[in-house]
Amino acid sequence: MLLVLLWGLVAGWLPALRRGPKQRAVWRIFLAFAVIRTIALPPVTGAVQDVLGANADTLLQHLLAIVAGVNLLRFVAYITGRQPTRYQVLLGLSVALALVGLFALAGHGIHGSAEQLLAQRDTNPAVIAYWMLLEVYLGTVLCTGGLLIWRVSRASPTNLLRVGLWLMCVGAAINAVFAVYKSAYILANAAGLRMPTELVAAISDSMLPLSGLLIVSGVLLPAWTVVRELVGLHRSMRALAPLWHTMRTTFPQVILYVSERLPIADGVLATARLRLYRRLIEIRDGMLELRQYVPPGVHGEAVEYLATQGIHGHQAAVLAEACWIEVALRRKQAGTQPCRGCWPSMAGGADEHEEAKWLAAVSTAHHLSPHPGQFAGITPVSSSRSPAPTL
Secondary structure, eight states: OHHHHHHHHHHHTGGGGGGOHHHHHHHHHHHHHHHHHHHTSHHHHHHHHHHHOTTHHHHHHHHHHHHHHHHHHHHHHHHTTOOOOHHHHHHHHHHHHHHHHHHHHHTSOOOSSHHHHHSSOOOOHHHHHHHHHHHHHHHHHHHHHHHHHHHHHHTOSSHHHHHHHHHHHHHHHHHHHHHHHHHHHHHHHHTTOOOOHHHHHHHHHHHHHHHHHHHHHHHHHHHHHHHHHHHHHHHHHHHHHHHHHHHHHHOGGGOOOSOOOOOGGGHHHHHHHHHHHHHHHHHHHHHHHHGGGSOTHHHHHHHHHHHHTTOOHHHHHHHHHHHHHHHHHHHHHTTOOOOOSOOOOOOOOSSHHHHHHHHHHHHHHHHHOSHHHHHHHTSOOOOOOOOOOOO
């Protein structure tokens, strides 16, 4: 499950790569973790060892962990308003080269699992130095990242985001504790202390998956808010589509000929909001043009007609709006000249969200309900056309 979530994050984060270096650093962290978990699969582990040699999968996973650590430090620098330094990359590269050298000196004695590490007393200095260097580096990086996440969570604007940051902080803390725990039992084993191998290994093997699951869950939790809003925007766009197409076809001049593309840093959500906002404007502009083709009293007649059909309240208000729209469309198609008269202000929402709900209901009523067509059928439609212009 963790592997599926990680690769899902890697794929889902791809559109954000164009938005800036901070998003690219996060994506590289997810990619490194996903590859690490993939290498841990037995078939992949066997293939790596066949190509690179015994225990090469362990070295490869640790090198990828350093890549993730470097990008975590860069991410920390970005969100604290500082520029990443070459020192972070050089430090990570130095640790990686040192691990490769110690791995070669250990003679393939670097085992990945706790059971293999504790199977025999290993006092090889290269093996101990390898693990101490790796765990000190990763533990320091994780403590730095965890402290920053904790500081940011205290000022987070929403509860969902705050909970997600807390989960990430706990995951980073467990990972840092794992570094201390692993260093402790490796040193204890080298010193000849007897330990319950199965218990030590069980704890060791459960800490990293738990940490990864908490971190991934913390990332996904606030993202759920974005996904939910995107789904809501998409549903509003679909509901508005019939009325929007009618207005654009009837009055092409209402089309806003401006680019829908936003600056890359604004992201997919901001682009979706802009598209919905434009659609609402075009529908309203079309309705303002269209209502000139019916007298102001038609709306009241539609309300009375709906009352005779047993329709009242909010449903009647929505259908009355759809009724006058249908009458106006038929009068315009018949060539009727615009009417004189003062229309009252049209019904609508108090904000963008309420306006989208209102117009979506009107769009659905006009597109699916039989009442607008029936009302338009009993409403007189003038067939007099405007006189041809004279030169």
